[in-house]
Amino acid sequence: MNHPAIRENNVAVVTGAAVGIGFAIAERLCKEGMKVVLFDKDGILLAHAVSTLLKLHPNAQLNPILGDVTSTKSLEKLYHASTEFGDVSVIINNAGIIQGAGPWQDLEQWRHLMEVNFWSILQIQTLFTEHLIQKGRPAAIVNLGSKEGITTPPGNAAYSVSKAGLKVLTEQLSHELRQLPDNLITAHLLIPGYTFTPMNFPGMNDSSEKPQAPWNASQVADRLLEGLSLNEFYIFCEDNEVTKELDQKRMQWTADDMIKNRPALSRWHPEYKEAFQSFIQSKE
Known part of the structure; x- marks a missing residue:
């Protein structure tokens, strides 16, 4: 049985939806009959994603929105377009980048990575959470974490810091929602393992052969729905090595x-x- 937020004809908002895990989650939610808002900054990839989804699900209800998660104007556009599209009940904060910096290097890259991986998600939560509370119906907010935000390995300090901060933010969100009377909104941290996505395999395309070690993005999407159905907060994903x-x-x-x-x-x-x-x- 699905999480009660996953309801036919309700709206799911997915950022970074054109490729990788975001696209796989969007496809999975289309399969469940949800309306899907696909938000991405790459117009060519976004159009390809919409075309692919319509081939897989001819009756899919899609609302592609071109924008940048670091832009307040873009995120406000996302909020208004999503709430006008229907009853929003699922938020998937997937957009992220991995190119970081060391602990005393490249301050501008630190700022950019934190804008994408942390501040944009906080802003989306700020835009949508009160709306979901006022609706008074089941909803789910899913933030994309990383195992690097938990064990914080050396080598990419900025990325690890961003994901560690997101872990704490999502924990705090989950706790605060639980304190609300008659609360029906849940928060979740999706924690992928090694996954075959453009982030991990730059230059890959639809015809690229997947190595043995990583999971497919579709496996992560399936694991997400499983974790949501069990009301797991930490939705850990494995891979074929770990x-x-x-x-x-x-x-x-x-x-x-x-x-x-x-x-x-x-x-x-x-x-x-x-x-x-x-x-x-x-x-x-």
Whole structure:
């Protein structure tokens, strides 16, 4: 059984909907009979997405909107177009970028990445949440997190910071919604694993062959609907290389860095290499 927010002829808003996980989620929601607002900044890819969806679902009700998540004007346009399209009940904050910077490098890239990966989502929540509350009907807000926002590996500080901040924001949103009398709105953090998308495989297209390791974006979309139906907040996705058990071990080790006062990111510290390997192989 689906989450009650996924209702035929209700409106789902998907950002970054032209390709990858966003497109896969849009397609899955079309299959459920929802009206879908597809928001993206690439007009060519957006038109291709609409054409593909109509081939798959000839009766799909689609509203493509060209815009940039870092533009307040674009997001206000998205809000008004979506609420005029019908009864909005699903928000999918998928748009994001991965090109980041180190902890003392490229301040302008830091600002841009945070605008896309964090501030735009906060602004969309600010635009839509009160509207959903006033409607008084079941709704779901889904933010796209990352395992890098939980274990925060070295190498892309800006991206990890943006996704760690988004994790906390979504946790706070979920808690505050639960405090409302007769609340019917839920918040969720979708946490993809290694996925075959243009973000991870630049230059890929419809005919590109998927390597063995990553999941397809459609598997992530299916996992999202499964997680929503179970009312999971943390909707973790696996891939074909990393099991749920290994993910949990990595997260536990990260949490224990604070509890045991180990060096920051000790999983990648030479002195803890053997201890970490022993830990993930243990049955604790």
